[in-house]
Amino acid sequence: MRGRLGRGAIVAVFLSTILIPAVGSYADSSSLQDLERQNARVQNRLDEVRGSIRHLEGEAGSLEREVQTLDAEIMALRSEVERLSAEIVEVESKVRSAQARIDATQLRIDAIKDRATAQAVALYKAGATDTLNALLDSDSLADLDSRLQMLGVAAQESTGALIRYGRLQVTIEAQHRELFAYKTELSDTIARRKVVLADLDRRYAKQKAALSKLEATISHKHHHEGSLEAKSAQLAGLIRAAQARRAVENLGTSAEGFMWPLNGPITSYYGERWGRMHTGVDINGYTGQPVVSSKAGRVILASYYSGYGNCVIIDHGGGFSTLYAHLSDFAVSAGEDVGQAQIIGDVGCTGNCYGDHLHFEVRINGSPVDPLDYLP
Secondary structure, X not given: OOOOOOOOOXXXXXXXXXXXOOHHHHHHHOOHHHHHHHHHHHHHHHXXXXXXXXXXXXXXHHHHHHHHHHHHHHHHHHHHHHHHHHHHHHHHHHHHHHHHHHHHHHHHHHHHHHHHHHHHHXXXXXXXXXXXXXXXXXXXXXXXXXXXXXXXXXXXXXXXXXXXXXXXXXXXXXXXXXHHHHHXXXXXXXXXXXHHHHHHHHHHHHHHHHHHHHHHHHHHHHHHHHHHHHHHHHHHHHHHHHHHHHHHHOOOOOOOOOOOOOOOOEEEOOEEEOOEEEOOEEEEOOOOOEEEOOOOEEEEEEEEOHHHOEEXXXXXXXXXXXXXXXXXXXXXXXXXXXXXXXEEEEOEOOOOOOOOEEEEEEXXXXXXEOHHHOXX
């Protein structure tokens, strides 16, 4: 038969999470109509899955924005911690300086304490308690100077050490008040930093939880996508196989029991070609298009074979064998028994080839014959 049917259209589909039987068993036992009905159900389920994926993508986007917000908050809290830490360092320096001033004043007090004590005793014995109180009970240096001026004792030799002692006592009390203020400021700053650090820890924990949720969401989405892709390829293979089988079955079976291995136009016939013998027919196809066994038999070769490229040879008994060359992939192995119209490989362009096609031969006792004499 010289006229050939056109190629069957390939149904492009994707699978959802429903179970689909293995390619071989389904292609052998179910019709293309069954697959197409199943495909319609899969398409409905796929719409649901895609809606779920869109929801997951939206959730992932929301989580990403939440993480970005937390990042900004964490950066602000880090800046606040750094500011408070710098403030603490500064106040600690003030505390140390104030303590150093107190220590220096205390040394001066200790140096004149004995002389001041002797002068205070003398004033007490003399009954000059007002002078003594003025020197020892003043609240500030200004208050002390004012009292001394009123008492008229500022220049008296007998009270010089006691006056210096009084001035130093007033000074050290002021220094202690300054030190207390600095320590209070330091304590308050440390407490504020502790609050900020606790808040920072909470934000970190919240960020970690959000990131974990985001990673889990993305992982779940990828799992869905991987499942869809795998089952999509599986269903696509089922439909291609069913179409390929139906396409050749529609062409019928010859009296010798052979059928066409591929439904496509012949691009090169058996016979002399370019000054040499062309031992088969070339049937036009495209890479990945299923090729079927022309007749039941046993595979005696399924490997790369010289200029034939990837090649399958099937022994059908009675001296008959068929050869299928330039395949892109194998679906059978040597030693395997195959049925008529069973997928044995895919069209390709391996070996000596100038375009996707199937080179098909029929041989009797190993010698090539015109395949068209044995095909319907």
